Amino acid sequence: MVSEDKGMRPSMAVNLGGIQMRNPVNTASGAFGFGWQFEGFYDVGATLGAITCKGVSAEPWEGNPAPRMCEVTSGILNSVGLANPGVAGMLAKSGEYLQGLEAAGCRVIVQAVGHSVEEYVAAVERLEELAPWASAVEMNISCPNIARGGKLVGGTPEDAAEVVRAVRPRVSRPLLVKMGPVRVPEIARACEAEGADALSLINTVNAMSIDVHTRRSRLSRPTGGLSGPAIHPIAVRMVWEAANAVRIPVNGIGGVATWQDAAEMILAGATSVTVGTANLYDPVAARDVAAGLEAWVAEQGVADVNELIGAVEC
Numbered sequence: 001m002v003s004e005d006k007g008m009r010p011s012m013a014v015n016l017g018g019i020q021m022r023n024p025v026n027t028a029s030g031a032f033g034f035g036w037q038f039e040g041f042y043d044v045g046a047t048l049g050a051i052t053c054k055g056v057s058a059e060p061w062e063g064n065p066a067p068r069m070c071e072v073t074s075g076i077l078n079s080v081g082l083a084n085p086g087v088a089g090m091l092a093k094s095g096e097y098l099q100g101l102e103a104a105g106c107r108v109i110v111q112a113v114g115h116s117v118e119e120y121v122a123a124v125e126r127l128e129e130l131a132p133w134a135s136a137v138e139m140n141i142s143c144p145n146i147a148r149g150g151k152l153v154g155g156t157p158e159d160a161a162e163v164v165r166a167v168r169p170r171v172s173r174p175l176l177v178k179m180g181p182v183r184v185p186e187i188a189r190a191c192e193a194e195g196a197d198a199l200s201l202i203n204t205v206n207a208m209s210i211d212v213h214t215r216r217s218r219l220s221r222p223t224g225g226l227s228g229p230a231i232h233p234i235a236v237r238m239v240w241e242a243a244n245a246v247r248i249p250v251n252g253i254g255g256v257a258t259w260q261d262a263a264e265m266i267l268a269g270a271t272s273v274t275v276g277t278a279n280l281y282d283p284v285a286a287r288d289v290a291a292g293l294e295a296w297v298a299e300q301g302v303a304d305v306n307e308l309i310g311a312v313e314c
Helices: 086-104 117-130 157-170 184-193 229-245 259-268 285-299
Strands: 014-016 019-021 025-027 050-052 069-072 075-078 107-112 136-140 175-178 198-201 205-207 224-227 250-253 272-275
Touching (some): 019 107, 069 224, 075 229, 086 107, 086 117, 117 157, 157 175, 157 184, 198 229, 224 229, 259 285, 272 285
Parallel strands (some): 025 050, 136 175
Antiparallel strands (some): 014 019, 205 224
16 A cells, blocks of 8 residues: 555554554554454454453453443444453463464564452452563553542542552552543543553543433443543543653554544554454454554655654644
8 A cells, every 4th residue: 555656664662561563553442352263354463462351350240231232323322341251261262263363573562450459469360470571561441440439540640549559469460541521631640650551541431321212221221431543632632731740651542534634643642553343343354453553654854653652733
């Protein structure tokens, strides 16, 4: 896709907090499975910069009852409830494939989830023990803290700092923190202060959809997380806020479906970009984003994608 008159192809390599990625394109936890589900569409290991695995806890979780997902205008609502097979279960089914991705140059980011600080610690300790080959560990601090009334584990700077402080000494690799769409500059600075190597944002936006015939929620719970194109402008703004609040890199997530969406994230300050919901309706979305981004960088007349990070002119 890079025109011949541009000469050499631009460098697309980025460093996301110690994760050396061949290009800036990552995939979102929960929306790309463990990668092998998409091998029938393209060569994942040869194409993407990284994938982020579905979040896992130390032990398996059943998650919420059905219905867990529904379509809404320009997006999807989900209330999966962090259902997962646990660290050992995930690795038993997908570990060999994921190690193959690493060997092929596609970085693997494993994600830990929890409802309390103790559960995060247990999950990352299991990941350190059983998946030492992964490039990085990401903590999803947007999970509900059951012990504290269901509020987000990392919903305040103090709470975010507490969980990062507890986990950081137990992780020997780059540590990413996936933030919710709340108090972004403050929480970003709190995570950085406690040793996070990079930030991933945003997670889904809390939303609601009602069946007007039954007068009931279209999910098994009243609310769920909204993802997809509907949240993209919100995500771009929050990535820009985070990138201007901290010195560590930012991984931009939220409604990235095209290379233009990804380019917006980079201009706003994202070092890497993550394709999520788009994978569910267009299984080659991440591949096309990677190709389109390279063409865009060449079109911009720069030799290196890093020259465009944070280059928005406000």
